[in-house]
Amino acid sequence: QQPVQSPQAVILREGEDAVINCSSSKALYSVHWYRQKHGEAPVFLMILLKGGEQKGHEKISASFNEKKQQSSLYLTASQLSYSGTYFCGTDLYNQGGKLIFGQGTELSVKP
Amino acid sequence: DTGVSQDPRHKITKRGQNVTFRCDPISEHNRLYWYRQTLGQGPEFLTYFQNEAQLEKSRLLSDRFSAERPKGSFSTLEIQRTEQGDSAMYLCASSPHRGRDGELFFGEGSRLTVL
Numbered sequence A: 001q002q003p004v005q006s007p008q009a010v011i012l013r014e015g016e017d018a019v020i021n022c023s024s025s026k027a028l029y030s031v032h033w034y035r036q037k038h039g040e041a042p043v044f045l046m047i048l049l050k051g052g053e054q055k056g057h058e059k060i061s062a063s064f065n066e067k068k069q070q071s072s073l074y075l076t077a078s079q080l081s082y083s084g085t086y087f088c089g090t091d092l093y094n095q096g097g098k099l100i101f102g103q104g105t106e107l108s109v110k111p
Numbered sequence B: 001d002t003g004v005s006q007d008p009r010h011k012i013t014k015r016g017q018n019v020t021f022r023c024d025p026i027s028e029h030n031r032l033y034w035y036r037q038t039l040g041q042g043p044e045f046l047t048y049f050q051n052e053a054q055l056e057k058s059r060l061l062s063d064r065f066s067a068e069r070p071k072g073s074f075s076t077l078e079i080q081r082t083e084q085g086d087s088a089m090y091l092c093a094s095s096p097h098r099g100r101d102g103e104l105f106f107g108e109g110s111r112l113t114v115l
Helices: none
Strands: A004-006 A009-013 A018-023 A030-036 A043-049 A054-056 A060-065 A070-075 A084-091 A105-110 B005-007 B010-013 B019-024 B031-037 B044-050 B053-057 B065-068 B075-079 B088-095 B110-114
Touching: A004 A084, A009 A018, A018 A084, A018 A105, A030 A060, A030 A070, A043 A060, A043 A070, A070 A084, B005 B088, B010 B019, B019 B088, B019 B110, B031 B075, B044 B065, B053 B065, B075 B088
Parallel strands: A009 A105, B010 B110
Antiparallel strands: A004 A018, A018 A070, A030 A043, A030 A084, A043 A054, A060 A070, A084 A105, B005 B019, B019 B075, B031 B044, B031 B088, B044 B053, B065 B075, B088 B110
């Protein structure tokens, strides 16, 4: 039931782009994205709702393919501050904050 | 408002001891969640409250775990007779929305080490 994220880790140079994928075996109501820096709390980035509505971060975009039960997070023109571990969290039944998180994708942005 | 705060930040205990963690959510947030995170993994849902009512508990939460949110403000998570497998980061989060979709505001967590 846990969503699968890919890749597990990625290293970028500043200014490069990255895509992080999240795939579920179950139909989804919404997908949530969080970023966690080492030793810190996860921080909200984005919610993608069934039907196409998005709420979140201005500089990060994402897509949600309900049919394929997949979401992708697009990080463009990466900055050093983008480094951290990205988690997708899936909401199966419109339960708000009760999420099933993936195992995470570790992103390192180098100067 | 300073965000979600958790106490203690670190706890080292011996197997078999009881431990209690406290979470103070952002004021006026009516939903409060507890998650557990182990190294290299995403957070795992444990339980959540709407105001003072505990609405759901994960099957991960054994009988040794109990959570309360008296008066719908702060919450406590108690683990009785701790085991080494309980070692993890315990994260608390709160949500401002009465509706069902909304962001979670996480605290920095309480790290438990059971020796």
